[in-house]
Amino acid sequence: MKTPISTEKAAEYLGGFKPNTLENWRSRGVGPRFIKIGRLVRYSIDDLDAYLEAHSRQSTSQPT
Helix, strand or coil: CCCCECHHHHHHHCCCCCHHHHHHHHHHCCCCCCEEECCEEEECHHHHHHHHHHCCCCCCCCCC
16 A cells, blocks of 8 residues: 555545545545544555546446
């Protein structure tokens, strides 16, 4: 596993989301997997890539 990244960097990696978006997703149990050690939250690049891949579509009419 590569070095995990912060919420801020993960939000940027995903395409410019605000960090608050990822914080909201975590509290709702949606969004990419994350690592939590104590109060520290980090994201694996592999998990972010998997999240992006899972949300890839070829058509706007393709079901989610």
